[in-house]
Amino acid sequence: MMIMSEQPGQIALLGGSVDRVTQPLLDLSLWDPVQQPVLLLNLPADEQDRVLHVVRCDPSRYLYPVFCVLQSPLSPMLADGLLPQLDERVPDMLERLALLTPREHPDDMEKLAWYSWPRAHFRLLPRWQAGCRQGYSYPLLDCLLGADAGASLPQLVSERLLQSEQLVDRVRLCNSCNSAHLNFVDVCPECSHIAIQAKPAVHCFTCGHVDDQDAFMQQGILRCPKCVTTLRHIGVDYDRPLEKYRCLSCHARFMEAAVQARCHECGHAHKPDDLVVSPIYEYRIGKLARHIAREGTHQLHLPLTWGAPMVMDHFPWLLQWNNSLLQRHGGSHTLLAIRVEHLAELRAELGLLKTQQRLAALLARLQALFRDTDVVCQYSDDQLLLLLPHTSVEDWQVLQGRILALNNVEGLDALTLNVKAEPLPTVLGDDTGLWLSHWLDGSIPDA
Numbered sequence: 001m002m003i004m005s006e007q008p009g010q011i012a013l014l015g016g017s018v019d020r021v022t023q024p025l026l027d028l029s030l031w032d033p034v035q036q037p038v039l040l041l042n043l044p045a046d047e048q049d050r051v052l053h054v055v056r057c058d059p060s061r062y063l064y065p066v067f068c069v070l071q072s073p074l075s076p077m078l079a080d081g082l083l084p085q086l087d088e089r090v091p092d093m094l095e096r097l098a099l100l101t102p103r104e105h106p107d108d109m110e111k112l113a114w115y116s117w118p119r120a121h122f123r124l125l126p127r128w129q130a131g132c133r134q135g136y137s138y139p140l141l142d143c144l145l146g147a148d149a150g151a152s153l154p155q156l157v158s159e160r161l162l163q164s165e166q167l168v169d170r171v172r173l174c175n176s177c178n179s180a181h182l183n184f185v186d187v188c189p190e191c192s193h194i195a196i197q198a199k200p201a202v203h204c205f206t207c208g209h210v211d212d213q214d215a216f217m218q219q220g221i222l223r224c225p226k227c228v229t230t231l232r233h234i235g236v237d238y239d240r241p242l243e244k245y246r247c248l249s250c251h252a253r254f255m256e257a258a259v260q261a262r263c264h265e266c267g268h269a270h271k272p273d274d275l276v277v278s279p280i281y282e283y284r285i286g287k288l289a290r291h292i293a294r295e296g297t298h299q300l301h302l303p304l305t306w307g308a309p310m311v312m313d314h315f316p317w318l319l320q321w322n323n324s325l326l327q328r329h330g331g332s333h334t335l336l337a338i339r340v341e342h343l344a345e346l347r348a349e350l351g352l353l354k355t356q357q358r359l360a361a362l363l364a365r366l367q368a369l370f371r372d373t374d375v376v377c378q379y380s381d382d383q384l385l386l387l388l389p390h391t392s393v394e395d396w397q398v399l400q401g402r403i404l405a406l407n408n409v410e411g412l413d414a415l416t417l418n419v420k421a422e423p424l425p426t427v428l429g430d431d432t433g434l435w436l437s438h439w440l441d442g443s444i445p446d447a
């Protein structure tokens with residue numbers, strides 16, 4: 001392991017001098033990580049946060065270790081620690097950073113993977129900001145992924161680039177505009193007016209009259225304004241109704257006020273139960289991020305299936321067995337192949353994360369077209385096989401129409417589907433695997 005104090009050239013320093021060997025810089029533009037891979041900041045809080053933000057947004061320098069002498073609001077999210085942690089963390093980080101093979105124009109997944117994997121201490125931390133519409137943001141994600149960061153988070157978690165760890169907070173958001181800027185007000189349950197008042201009331205036992213206590217008060221004693229009975233003993237002459245609130249607008253009496261959440265951004269009023277509840281987590285590195293950091297994303301498999309897909313090894317056997325059953329006992333099943341056209345090109349153009357987002361939307365719609373009893377299997381990166389039991393020619397023609405209709409759905413238009421069907425039973429020959437590949441590449445004519 002390297003001992004930092006023996007490597008004086010490693011640390012560039014921005015700001016006031018510190019009690020260790022460093023290379024002082026006049027300003028950030030002079031920091032060359034090839035010369036000094038570690039940046040140490042000893043700046044006033046505002047200035048330090050600005051520098052941290054600039055470094056993590058900089059495509060050529062965002063991966064390098066940055067430490068701070070003093071904490072600033074953004075340092076827990078964007079720096080790698082404080083000065084006392086530098087010696088412990090840096091050697092391991094530099095060793096791992098050297099193992100990465102970053103390429104130009106990385107996609108979002110790669111950036112996050114390359115950043116998180118070399119940092120054993122990595123945590124993605126949320127930050128509450130009054131100016132932020134949803135209340136919390138993830139400053140590091142904003143730096144690495146830019147404007148799409150917030151929208152990408154659920155996807156990054158479901159793809160296991162990030163793994164939720166500690167629950168930090170639970171926020172309620174407006175269900176019209178997703179704003180966290182809400183005002184909760186007590187209102188009249190009858191007319192929703194905000195002018196309500198807690199007023200003690202009296203219920204006369206003699207005539208049943210109910211009114212504000214003020215209306216019963218006459219020269220210091222309680223007297224019913226309706227039947228003029230003097231009310232001396234609570235429980236005997238009168239009692240107090242549970243409805244202790246009164247609406248000053250519609251004069252209704254009620255026990256408990258209703259609560260309304262009014263959005264400061266869009267003005268909509270909601271019942272608290274209708275608000276979107278959003279848990280805010282701290283995240284750590286997920287399994288896929290480790291994989292991407294070491295292997296890259298080019299080999300990454302795009303999952304095209306849903307539910308509990310059958311592994312490809314078993315599919316030819318199942319096909320063969322079903323075909324034999326049908327030949328012997330009658331009935332008709334359908335073999336269906338769906339190919340997603342130009343998936344590789346799309347992936348090169350949009351990056352893996354966005355391609356996965358589009359695919360996920362497509363698969364959700366596809367899944368809705370099939371039954372639980374249909375067998376689904378991913379044949380290749382861009383091809384799905386389905387075995388649909390008990391389907392007639394008309395059934396699958398309808399289905400084929402519905403699948404092809406997805407090509408015209410807004411937002412999915414970059415993905416084009418191609419459908420091929422084969423009614424079963426058919427003549428499969430001795431090698432079902434071979435038959436499948438011939439059928440898929442078109443060397444056996446379509447049914």
Ligand SMILES: [Zn+2]
Nearest residue numbers: 204207224227
């Ligand atoms: Zn009375």
Ligand SMILES: [Zn+2]
Nearest residue numbers: 188191247250
């Ligand atoms: Zn009212």
Ligand SMILES: [Zn+2]
Nearest residue numbers: 174177263266
């Ligand atoms: Zn709103």
